[in-house]
Amino acid sequence: MKLHKTILLSGAAALMLGGCYNQPGLVQDESYNRTKTGAATGAAAGAMLAYNTGSRDAKSAIIGGLLGAALGGAIGYNMDQQANDVARALGTGVNNDPLAALDPNNDIIVSKTNSYVKIMFRDRMMFASGSSNLQSRAKSKVKKVGQLLANYPQTVVGVAGFTDNTGSYNYNQGLSQRRANTVGNLLAVNGRPYMKGCSYDKAIAPNNSAKNKALNRRVEVYLYADRNNMSDPCR
Numbered sequence: 001m002k003l004h005k006t007i008l009l010s011g012a013a014a015l016m017l018g019g020c021y022n023q024p025g026l027v028q029d030e031s032y033n034r035t036k037t038g039a040a041t042g043a044a045a046g047a048m049l050a051y052n053t054g055s056r057d058a059k060s061a062i063i064g065g066l067l068g069a070a071l072g073g074a075i076g077y078n079m080d081q082q083a084n085d086v087a088r089a090l091g092t093g094v095n096n097d098p099l100a101a102l103d104p105n106n107d108i109i110v111s112k113t114n115s116y117v118k119i120m121f122r123d124r125m126m127f128a129s130g131s132s133n134l135q136s137r138a139k140s141k142v143k144k145v146g147q148l149l150a151n152y153p154q155t156v157v158g159v160a161g162f163t164d165n166t167g168s169y170n171y172n173q174g175l176s177q178r179r180a181n182t183v184g185n186l187l188a189v190n191g192r193p194y195m196k197g198c199s200y201d202k203a204i205a206p207n208n209s210a211k212n213k214a215l216n217r218r219v220e221v222y223l224y225a226d227r228n229n230m231s232d233p234c235r
Contacts, residue, residue, distance in 0.1 A: 079225050082152050083117040086110055086223075089144045090119070101204050104214060108141065115229040116158075116222045119145065121183070123163075123217030132178035134186075142186045145221065149189040157193035158222035159184040160233035164213035165200040173199040183219050198234035 087094050087110040096111050107122040126138040134142065149155055161176035161183075177197025184195035205212035224230055 078152065078154075079112070079117060079223070082148070082155065082223060083110060083112040085148055085151075086117065086119060086145060089148055090141055102215060104211065116224045118223075119221040121219045121221070123219070124214060126219060127179060130175065132175065132182050134182055139186070142183055146187045146189050149187060149223075152223075153190050154225065155190060156224040156227045156230065157184070157187050157190070158224065158230055158233060159187065159193050159195045160220045160222070161197045162202065162216060162218050162220070163200050164216045165203075165207040166213065169199050173197050179219055183221065187221065194230065196233060201234045
């Protein structure tokens with residue numbers, strides 16, 4: 001009971017620490033959910049570590065909790081700041097609206113979850129039909145992301161290519177893989193990214209019109225703080 005109370009106090013302190021972060025600027029997301037989650041998780045872990053290693057008193061557990069909160073909050077803030085930096089470099093903001101991908105006017109969408117930052121590049125600005133060669137404007141955008149990644153050496157990168165259902169599944173599998181490879185090779189700043197072609201799996205909209213097919217043709221870049229959090233982008 002005593003330990004439980006201590007961890008709760010540490011968690012509260014962690015949330016207060018998380019709330020202190022603030023980054024000025026216009027195109028950014030102010031929610032910092034990962035900061036708060038990371039701080040709270042770090043607080044609990046730090047308190048448990050202090051308790052289990054023999055320092056079974058409230059003071060040691062609180063200190064351990066605060067240290068864990070600082071570490072966890074720093075990781076969360078790093079990812080939140082990274083999302084804002086990427087969005088700013090690409091001339092947009094962080095947009096977590098699930099309907100944003102259905103707007104054909106959104107050529108680039110930067111969003112974030114508790115596990116990753118995602119950058120969606122719409123196909124029409126990226127590649128000519130049937131090609132895996134980046135157009136000049138798109139190459140410039142991807143290179144900007146690569147330059148930013150140099151500031152985040154711990155970031156793990158995943159790249160996924162998606163097509164519509166025109167043609168066979170195998171043809172689109174190869175095309176989507178080549179497009180993922182093209183983008184991934186430009187982002188190989190901190191090591192080789194995980195690159196995967198998804199063919200026409202995980203469609204944003206039904207492939208029943210030219211408009212919807214255009215929505216489904218895209219490349220998605222995932223930025224993870226931890227490789228263990230990576231998931232299959234095709235599912």
